[in-house]
Amino acid sequence: MSTRTTLITGIGSLVTNDPGQGTGPLGLLTDAAVVIDGDRVAWVGPAAQAPAADERVDAEGRALLPGFVDSHAHLVFAGDRTAEFNARMSGQSYTAGGIRTTVAATRAASDAELDANLAGFVREALRQGTTTIECKSGYGLTVADEARALRIAAKHTPETTYLGAHIVAPEYAEDPAGYVDLVTGEMLDACAPHARWVDVFCEKGAFDGDQARAVLTAGIERGLTPRVHANQLTYGPGVQLAVELGAASADHCTHLTDEDVAALAGSATVATLLPGAEFSTRAEYPSGRRLLDAGAVVALSTDCNPGSSFTSSMAFCIAVAVREMGMTPDEAVWAATAGGAHALRRSDVGTIAVGSRADLLLLDAPSHVHLAYRPGVPLTAAVWRAGVREV
Numbered sequence: 001m002s003t004r005t006t007l008i009t010g011i012g013s014l015v016t017n018d019p020g021q022g023t024g025p026l027g028l029l030t031d032a033a034v035v036i037d038g039d040r041v042a043w044v045g046p047a048a049q050a051p052a053a054d055e056r057v058d059a060e061g062r063a064l065l066p067g068f069v070d071s072h073a074h075l076v077f078a079g080d081r082t083a084e085f086n087a088r089m090s091g092q093s094y095t096a097g098g099i100r101t102t103v104a105a106t107r108a109a110s111d112a113e114l115d116a117n118l119a120g121f122v123r124e125a126l127r128q129g130t131t132t133i134e135c136k137s138g139y140g141l142t143v144a145d146e147a148r149a150l151r152i153a154a155k156h157t158p159e160t161t162y163l164g165a166h167i168v169a170p171e172y173a174e175d176p177a178g179y180v181d182l183v184t185g186e187m188l189d190a191c192a193p194h195a196r197w198v199d200v201f202c203e204k205g206a207f208d209g210d211q212a213r214a215v216l217t218a219g220i221e222r223g224l225t226p227r228v229h230a231n232q233l234t235y236g237p238g239v240q241l242a243v244e245l246g247a248a249s250a251d252h253c254t255h256l257t258d259e260d261v262a263a264l265a266g267s268a269t270v271a272t273l274l275p276g277a278e279f280s281t282r283a284e285y286p287s288g289r290r291l292l293d294a295g296a297v298v299a300l301s302t303d304c305n306p307g308s309s310f311t312s313s314m315a316f317c318i319a320v321a322v323r324e325m326g327m328t329p330d331e332a333v334w335a336a337t338a339g340g341a342h343a344l345r346r347s348d349v350g351t352i353a354v355g356s357r358a359d360l361l362l363l364d365a366p367s368h369v370h371l372a373y374r375p376g377v378p379l380t381a382a383v384w385r386a387g388v389r390e391v
């Protein structure tokens, strides 16, 4: 059965993330073309050798890269925290407690309101080139509210993450052990059918190492794969726990010992860096350079959430990673595409190769380097998701 084919030609610079196809880790090609057949990439190569197709798009020398893979976002919520941000930027410090404000607003919202909010954020991200996005629960913190968050998230992405252990629910403030029992018991039973991943905020003021281990182990027993909010605000056991339990990703990685870095480098656990959080809390950035030099796989992601990082812009994260975290433009672009795919254990996205999903970002620029070189400038010329032109 033949499907509709599209030839994108005149690509000045093509990031394939396939070293077998071009130069360097990005597998860069110049004067290139790509053919989309249905929802897949069917052909990649020099423009001069491109086959005919039903439709032809002339990139006019612009750069084409894989759609961004945003592997860490919290998008099922209501309300905003403008006042908290304003106060923080006026001198107050960030603690995990502000999450309670969003929990109250989210519980009070209707299903339709949460669904519409999430659809709006997915669309906002797509307009900026994000074609795969992960979405966590964690603003319900009751059995019913966590399960509905994941039901709603699953309508928009297959990358759904059960984060009942975001903070201890306010009702359990005096009984954190009771809350962990709920998260690993009845709440997990209600949420597991709608989730692919299990996550925990392993941090002072949230969950300690023993509690985090209980949450992740219970999730693994229900068929979920772990990922961990680790070592964001303080040094702690999160990274070591993530590696020990075979987590797909340890996220934040801001405060790492040499042992933490070595553990990540010696494992399949991706170090996912979320510079929007440090930016928006005026905190010290993690070192991408240190992790890369040690041999760890690094991903970049937005951590989009209303409290500590209210950005859906992967381009912004790339620019900050280059300016503040010691990463080269090539490394940052790789981390925001192929790195995110690794963090989600996806081989069909994050690359442009024959057979990969046709998730493509055409930049209004001649090179992917412009994502860091021209910070804050909207550079989206076109976006295809699963072969469909969305922007």
Ligand SMILES: [Zn+2]
Binding pocket: 072, 073, 074, 229, 303
């Ligand atoms: Zn997060």
